[in-house]
Amino acid sequence: MNIFRNISFGQYIPGNSLIHNFDPRVKILGCLLIIINLFLISQFWGFLILGVMVWSGIIISKIHPRFVFRGLRTIIYLILFTMLLHLFMTEGEVIFRIWIFKITKEGLINGLFIASRLFILILTTSLLTLTTSPISLTDGIERLLSYFKFIKLPAHEIAMMMTIALRFIPTLLEETEKIMKAQISRGADFESGNIVNRTKNLIPILVPLFVNAFRRADELAIAMEAKGYRGGEGRTHYRELQIHRKDILFFTIITALAIIVGILF
Amino acid sequence: MFIRLENVNYTYNLNMPFETVALNNINLEIEKGEFIGLIGHTGCGKTTLIQHLNGLLTPTSGKVYIEGIDICQKGVNLKLIRQKIGLVFQYPENQLFEENIFEEIAFGPRKLGLTEEEIKKRVYEVLEMVDLDVSYTERSPFSLSGGEMRRIAIASILSLKPQMLVLDEPTANLDPQGRSKILSEIKNIHDHYGITILLVSHNMEKIAEMVERLLVMNKGKIILDGSPREIFSRHAEQLIDIGLGLPQVTQCFYELKKRGKSIKEGVLTVEEAEREVLKKIKALANNLQK
Numbered sequence: 001m002n003i004f005r006n007i008s009f010g011q012y013i014p015g016n017s018l019i020h021n022f023d024p025r026v027k028i029l030g031c032l033l034i035i036i037n038l039f040l041i042s043q044f045w046g047f048l049i050l051g052v053m054v055w056s057g058i059i060i061s062k063i064h065p066r067f068v069f070r071g072l073r074t075i076i077y078l079i080l081f082t083m084l085l086h087l088f089m090t091e092g093e094v095i096f097r098i099w100i101f102k103i104t105k106e107g108l109i110n111g112l113f114i115a116s117r118l119f120i121l122i123l124t125t126s127l128l129t130l131t132t133s134p135i136s137l138t139d140g141i142e143r144l145l146s147y148f149k150f151i152k153l154p155a156h157e158i159a160m161m162m163t164i165a166l167r168f169i170p171t172l173l174e175e176t177e178k179i180m181k182a183q184i185s186r187g188a189d190f191e192s193g194n195i196v197n198r199t200k201n202l203i204p205i206l207v208p209l210f211v212n213a214f215r216r217a218d219e220l221a222i223a224m225e226a227k228g229y230r231g232g233e234g235r236t237h238y239r240e241l242q243i244h245r246k247d248i249l250f251f252t253i254i255t256a257l258a259i260i261v262g263i264l265f
Numbered sequence: 266m267f268i269r270l271e272n273v274n275y276t277y278n279l280n281m282p283f284e285t286v287a288l289n290n291i292n293l294e295i296e297k298g299e300f301i302g303l304i305g306h307t308g309c310g311k312t313t314l315i316q317h318l319n320g321l322l323t324p325t326s327g328k329v330y331i332e333g334i335d336i337c338q339k340g341v342n343l344k345l346i347r348q349k350i351g352l353v354f355q356y357p358e359n360q361l362f363e364e365n366i367f368e369e370i371a372f373g374p375r376k377l378g379l380t381e382e383e384i385k386k387r388v389y390e391v392l393e394m395v396d397l398d399v400s401y402t403e404r405s406p407f408s409l410s411g412g413e414m415r416r417i418a419i420a421s422i423l424s425l426k427p428q429m430l431v432l433d434e435p436t437a438n439l440d441p442q443g444r445s446k447i448l449s450e451i452k453n454i455h456d457h458y459g460i461t462i463l464l465v466s467h468n469m470e471k472i473a474e475m476v477e478r479l480l481v482m483n484k485g486k487i488i489l490d491g492s493p494r495e496i497f498s499r500h501a502e503q504l505i506d507i508g509l510g511l512p513q514v515t516q517c518f519y520e521l522k523k524r525g526k527s528i529k530e531g532v533l534t535v536e537e538a539e540r541e542v543l544k545k546i547k548a549l550a551n552n553l554q555k
Contacts (some may be wrong), residue, residue: 013282181321182360185352186421187373189344204372207362211407 011067012133019061019131023247024140030254031128037258038117038124046265047116053257054123061131071126072119079118086111134166136239142232143241156232164220172213179208266333267429267461268295268318268350273327275313287313289485291327295463297428300455302472302493303465304509305482311465312355314482315431318463319343319350348377351427355434357418358411366409366417367402373425391420394458395450412443416450423454429461430454436468444468448475469512473497473533483507498531514538 014020019027034050041047058068090107097103129137142159149155180190183204190201275288287310295301305311316322317329320336320343329336336346354360363369367388374384389399395416401409406417415435422430432451436444448471455462466472472479473493481489481496481504489496489503497504497515504511511519518532518541528545532538 178354179360181316182352182354182357184321185319185347185354186360187344187348187376187425189376204360204362208360211362212359 011071011130013063013067013130014133015062015131017061017063017131018246019057019127021246022250023241023243024132024136025144025241026243026247026251027128027132028137028140028144030251031124033254033258034124035121037262038120040262041265042113043265046261047113047120049257049261049265051116051120051123054120054127057127058123061127063127063130067130068123068126071130072122075118075122079115082118083111083115086114135163136241138163138166139237139239139241156235160232168216171216172209175212176205176209179205266294267297267331269293269328269330270317271328271330273314273317273324273329275310275317275322276325277313279325286485288317288324291485291487293480293487293490295429295461297461298459299461299478300452300476301461301463301478301480302476303463303480303482304467304469304472306507306509309482310485311482312433315352315433315463315465318429318431319347319352321352348373348425349427350429350431351422351425353419353422353430353432353435355437357422357435358414361406361414361418363406365402366404366406369406369417370421370424373421377425387424387426391423394423394454395420396446410443412439412446415439415443415447419447419450427460429463431463431465433465434467435464436466436471444471451475469510470514470534473512473515481509483509493533494531497533501530 034054037046037050041050058065087103087107087110088101090104090110092104092106094102095105095108132140138159141162142155145153145155145158180188184190188201188204190198190205193201270291270293273288273291273293274286277283277285277287289310291314303311303314313322317324318331320329320341323329323337331346331350334341334346336343361369363372370388370391371384374387379387388402392399392401397413397416397420401413401417406414409417419430419432419435430451435447435451439447451462451464452475454460464472464476476493479489479491479493479496480487481500488507489500497511501511501515501519510516512533514532514535514537518528518530518538521528522530529541532541
């Protein structure tokens with residue numbers, strides 16, 4: 001009974017491909033560029049080009065498409081739902097009609113566009129998180145945010161919070177699984193009953209989970225203080241991020257493509 | 266036959282890059298009333314193995330039979346299995362959540378749908394089994410000491426009236442007093458209430474003197490299965506080889522034997538060692554007199 005086996009959104013798959021080895025800052029910015037582009041373009045060819053770009057990224061990263069699709073599985077209903085809404089709710093030239101429902105040409109196009117937008121969006125962000133370890137991801141974000149220090153943005157603190165949050169997601173999942181198993185062994189039943197009972201059944205999980213999480217937070221704070229942690233001032237990194245020639249090249253290509261696609265479509 | 270595991274394999278994260286084999290072809294039979302110890306390194310698959318006993322995990326391949334029923338089949342009443350085989354997890358104090366200890370222990374019986382009267386009876390019964398006073402029922406479980414919390418957690422499993430109790434390192438992180446208290450209660454639960462016990466532990470000394478049968482796991486396999494005396498005498502070398510070692514007195518006698526002294530092997534407790542040494546001294550004294 002591996003309850004959380006299916007959660008893969010935001011998961012990192014270790015590897016040693018070109019994409020894995022790019023600087024995280026470059027990857028984050030590239031990802032951002034593609035996403036902005038997604039919302040600017042309004043022609044089919046634009047989506048096709050962006051889609052092919054991201055898909056070739058996935059191929060280069062040597063990550064099995066299974067992982068990419070596993071991340072998509074949770075979101076596919078949202079995509080379908082929004083697509084249907086657009087399909088039926090847009091006014092315009094009617095091309096198809098059943099009973100009170102009508103499908104318009106504009107609706108069809110809008111629906112398809114929205115679906116491709118969301119689809120490529122998820123693919124892009126999945127590619128980012130699948131190929132970038134949480135540590136280098138937050139490192140990259142910290143460095144990027146530190147450019148905004150002049151407006152007093154606490155870059156280090158934000159990054160530290162993200163690091164800790166990311167660090168504890170698997171721990172908490174593991175713990176939830178353990179507590180669930182323990183309560184099941186004590187006679188709890190999480191699989192049957194109506195919604196009221198099911199909600200009540202969460203108490204034996206949530207109370208111990210919170211008790212442990214608060215205790216852990218306390219211990220972590222003390223441990224950090226004991227190690228002399230005092231914020232980001234003058235802190236150095238074990239792994240210094242460095243921009244190599246390939247990062248610059250990668251970024252130039254992405255930017256160029258983004259601009260071309262953005263202008264043309 | 267109470268429990269039978271047949272060629273059980275279990276792999277975590279099957280078909281993923283982080284795939285790890287946790288159990289490798291486990292065959293195991295357990296009879297009612299046995300007192301079994303399970304030792305092995307951290308990560309050797311002990312916890313994974315015990316989770317198969319009450320259907321929390323289903324084997325990647327292989328079969329688990331409880332009283333002749335294959336529990337991996339669809340439609341098996343796992344609730345009933347889990348009531349028969351009580352599983353106490355490591356650090357069970359982390360699962361306490363009720364307002365007071367009465368409710369904590371009554372959680373399981375309540376889920377079984379017993380009457381209020383029967384529930385009350387069971388709560389007092391199991392409190393006695395773990396040797397805690399009735400006055401505890403009003404207190405919050407979070408106000409107790411670590412050892413007491415753990416005994417409450419064990420009591421909350423016992424209140425299901427299991428036929429077998431599986432305990433995953435019940436003495437981890439306890440002070441010596443709490444440790445011996447828990448262990449003597451477990452012994453009592455076995456001896457007086459006839460409950461089958463499977464005890465996972467790192468504590469060689471205690472295991473050696475308590476259990477009737479010892480299982481040794483290494484890298485997902487059960488490598489040794491027999492009485493502690495047999496395992497600690499005949500397979501001492503193997504145990505040292507895989508880094509598990511022996512109980513201190515056993516180790517001491519083993520080293521003496523290795524240096525050519527004619528001394529009994531497989532001595533398990535300090536008392537036994539004392540007797541052996543006295544015997545040797547007496548024989549020596551007798552020889553000198555002659």
